Amino acid sequence: MKLWKKLAAATALTVIAGGAMAEGLYAPNMAYRTGPFAALGIPLMNGQADYMTMLNERDGGVGGVPVDFSECETGYSTEKGVECYEKTKGTAIVTQPWSTGITLQVLPKTNVDEIPILAPGYGFSPMSEGGTFQWAYNPPASYWDGAYMIVSHIAGGDMSTLKGKKIAFLHLDHPFGKEPLPLLEQMAEEHGFELVPVPVGLKEMQNQSAQWLQIRRERPDNVIMWGWGAMNSAAIQEAVKTRYPMDQFYGVWWAGHDPDLAAVGEEGKGYKSISWSMPQPDSGLMADIKKYVIDTGKTQTTEDQLNSVFYQRGLVMSMMLAEGIKAAQEHTGNATIGPKDLRWGLENLNITDEKLAELGMEGMVPPFSTSCSNHTGHSGAWILEWDGAKFTQASDLLQADQSVIKSLAEAKAAEYADANAPWPVVECDS
Structure with missing residues (x-):
């Protein structure tokens, strides 16, 4: 039996024993569908949401556990973003700030609250230094x-x-x-x-x-x-x-x-x-998005967005989160995971060509991997x-x-840790 089926079966037993539905995985997204940046935010948020909807509809979620991908609207306001963080951190397994300004504000909070930041392709570039920024991840490439x-x-x-x-x-x-x-x-x-x-x-x-x-x-x-x-x-x-x-x-x-x-x-x-993303209209993923999300009306996406750069980039972003969840589930053997588990998963992403083919996402993002010392992956781009x-x-x-990027990142990470002392720093083997 495949691991996800074992996890799903374990979850089902938990539900039966408890006599109620499991709460699922709460992975809120700080959206900006309003304000001066909405034109970019809408297709990105639609792509992210549609990927999670597809997983919920096709697979019952991730590892058989439904994902609650509720949005907290910020309008790209740093103040509202911090409010969203405080509102959701108690039960969320991740925080997705969707602004470099918000990311910088919640970065020190996440060390205390022990909740991972996932900021795909944005945020503070030195977050690549995992020994310093233990709870922050910005794959697949930094600014x-x-x-x-x-x-x-x-x-x-x-x-x-x-x-x-x-x-x-x-x-x-x-x-x-x-x-x-x-x-x-x-x-x-x-x-x-x-x-x-x-x-x-x-x-x-x-x-x-x-x-x-x-x-x-x-x-x-x-x-x-x-x-x-x-x-x-x-x-x-x-x-x-x-x-x-x-x-x-x-x-x-x-x-x-x-x-x-x-x-x-x-x-x-x-x-x-x-x-770092490339639209692939004829991909297997897009066929599943159409079947389980678009054709069933479970989307806010318009037809003209589907093959756009930003919509499909949104799909890639949610794939990173979903694969982090899967890695954490496999590592712990538990279908329902917490923020500390997800931190491990995001630190052990291995998005190979073979994995992309399995996901129906060939050519949509370059292969990359993360580790304790590398929270970005540095995938390259077109x-x-x-x-x-x-x-x-x-x-x-x-x-x-990367010799240029890493030396600067190490210096700036050290500056950040000194400026925010006492700041926890760990040694990474890899």
């Missing part, structure tokens, strides 16, 4: 990974070609937008290019005329955009309006949203976004390019130089 890979792609893989170049860094003036600066500043000094930070305030997101006037004046060789929500679409439209060469314009993985480019169509051709109508893969799998 520093993404920034390095973008610069490497600009350089054509030869960093010496960057000498004398000028790169503008158009970023949201928020912890998320500032996150890559330490790495970019280090790379600029090491490789001899000029980095021009161009911050965009929250109130300026939809009116960036001043920022694009600065970009026109600076005449950078490339623009890297670290944007979110309404900022991205406004920036892309300003780039078109000012005739900035779109093939020299790169975005982080949150700046590769299909509708933002569809709004400019052919004029956006050449725009690029780094991405460059997606807008062809005038859709995003297409425009590179082989890129990788960040």
Whole structure:
């Protein structure tokens, strides 16, 4: 008998003995379906929710235990996010902050409350250092990974070609937008290019005329955009309006949203976004999503979202959580797990090509694994390019130089621990 069937049988016996339904696995998600970032939040949250709904409908949950994936709306507000954390932490097995600002606020709390943070592809990059950040996980790649890979792609893989170049860094003036600066500043000094930070305030997101006037004046060789929500679409439209060469314009993985480019169509051709996920419309997973979720009306997803970058990225994110739960169940032999168990599961993810094939997710995310010392996995990513109508893969799998990333992460993790002393740090064997 397969392990999940054994776990399900054990759960059923518990239910019968107790005379009531098991409560299941409470894995709340801090959603932002409202506010200035809702255009990105909605497809991401839909993808995450649909994956868990599919597991509940097809498999009875994870290991036969239903997953309660209730949402707590934050509107991307740090204050509301902390309120959601406090409201849910008592019974939740995980916290999913969905904002770098919220992540930074709850990070010290999770050490005390002993509940893991799962922040796929976002949050504080040094969280990769598992010995320091024992309860925080940001697979499959960090913002520093993404920034390095973008610069490497600009350089054509030869960093010496960057000498004398000028790169503008158009970023949201928020912890998320500032996150890559330490790495970019280090790379600029090491490789001899000029980095021009161009911050965009929250109130300026939809009116960036001043920022694009600065970009026109600076005449950078490339623009890297670290944007979110309404900022991205406004920036892309300003780039078109000012005739900035779109093939020299790169975005982080949150700046590769299909509708933002569809709004400019052919004029956006050449725009690029780094991405650790890749839509696969004909995958086995999408067939199951359609059968168990879409066709049965158990979704908030619209037909035009299904093959989009962000919706399918949401599916990948919930897969990481589900696989962490499975790993914890297998490790403990218990179907119903707690936060400490999930911490072990998230620390022992092993998403191989074979595992992706088993899940019907071939090509949707690069393989990666986590460990005590590596809470990110550093999967690598692809460059997606807008062809005038859709995003297409425009590179082989890129990788960040982990000797550069790790040395900076170790230094910043140590700084964080010192600034927040006494901060528990453990030694990891791997």
